[in-house]
Amino acid sequence: MFQRILISSLCALICLPSLAQPPVLLPQVLNTYPHDTSAFTQGLLWHEGALYESTGLRGRSSLRRVDIESGIPEVNLPLDDAYFAEGLERVGDRLIQLTWQSGRAFVYDFPSLELIETIEYTGEGWGLCSDGRLLFMSDGSSYLSLRDQDSFELIFRGAVTLDGQLIPPQLLNELECVGEHIYANAWNTDYIFRIDKYTGAINALIDASGLLSDAERASLSPGSVLNGIAYNPQSQTFYITGKNWGALFEVVFIQP
Template identity: 40%
Template sequence: MNSTKLPAPRTFLGSKIFPALLCAATGLGISACSSPTNTTHSTQVPSSTHEVSSAADSAIPRLKVHIENTLPFDATAFTQGLEVDGDRLLVSTGWKGESRIFHRSLDGVNTDEHNLDPEFFGEGSTRFNDVVWQLTWQSGVAFKRDAETLVELQRVTYPGEGWGLCSFNDTLVMSDGTNELRFLNGDTFEETSRIAVTRAGLPATSLNELACTTDNGVNYVWANVFLSTDIYKINATTGVVEAIVDASDVPNNATDDPNHVLNGIAAIPGTDKFYITGKRWPDLYEVRFVNAQP
């Protein structure tokens, strides 16, 4: 069989970016974005299926962002991971030679800061019990850290790329840029299972920074979509995208650079609110996601 594959992500100004921007931005399946030059094996979907998928997609609830408060953030942070940890934030950043992890108070003070070695491009992070796990993009290395000091305790390896990371009480959830979410043992980082994420029946790709929440006993993963202002609400059991947040109205006050996109979502425990930010954004927004339909 002739397999049509999306080219591997390449470095663009130090960041991960796909040659097929439309594919990443829309979250369509690989076949829907593939080059037509491969004619040996057709990957076209019948028009009737497109019509069904389009109708199903339009039925997914749309949410918009209501900004409750704006706080100062670290405009030098190429944000890859954002999480609320007690009365502070856990922040991990990317870019080779600049990747780091730190705690940040809501009034804007960074503490417990640790730099990664220059060969690592840092990615998402999450706290699990008394440790923090931090991903790297293409090195296949995860750092296990003390949750209070963020001092490195151990390094483990994993296959493929590391993008986003969040946690429930009994598991870690990891994204790798595809339409799959990996579930990992929070003590060892060993993979226990995976689910495929779908949007109206099609693969929902380019899942990036993550936040984990539980609502009425149902676990959800909220995922930034790479190169997009969309955020997916994903049922962590079924993998179905149950809502799409349009965050295009959120002000991006970062310096003008194609890498400085929305990336960073953290649920605020005990509320229905989130913090969101972006790569080298000077602002952290406290928000609610509200119904976009009239």
């Protein structure tokens, strides 16, 4: 029921007749790689030929470095069973991994992945990305929090809007900062939002519903939704996947 309410709310906004309605883009698949079906993907990051992944659920949360060709983790660091891991981002020589409701972020040395610090924050942690100056964080609300990259202190909270209206809460999930945009998985939907980082306005909707076949969708367990966006600046392509999906897709976003 909750999923239907969220999708209905999103559809109501998307379907509003307006000249300002943002374009709908599609992911064009360039390559498909295997993905560990035990990985409940919460955060995804690409850096210098390696894929880093934060996986969630209590008792199953981890930080991983993954070989993209095989989908097999080269490093798999489990979190304490008390934590539900969430978004992941690199800031210089550190990786920052959020937790959902524990109010803690774990900071790892990069690239050794040695845990070096724990940061406390108020509220929930969902997605995290950096534009090189600031961290953008989603928290289950209709807003993005802007944080200092060094201290993690909250600087500002900005509303995210679609066609001039505040989006419903519990949509903004995993984040990826690319240029002037923030890409955000819309939780429990097949959409990715492209958000103007300066205004908070969604200026494109990416419809990823065609990535999986009906048979592949039928084989997924409840909650195994689209989640995980990583950008490769060398190839200018994106890697996207879902929670417990068996595939990772390298894509570009195109106008249909």
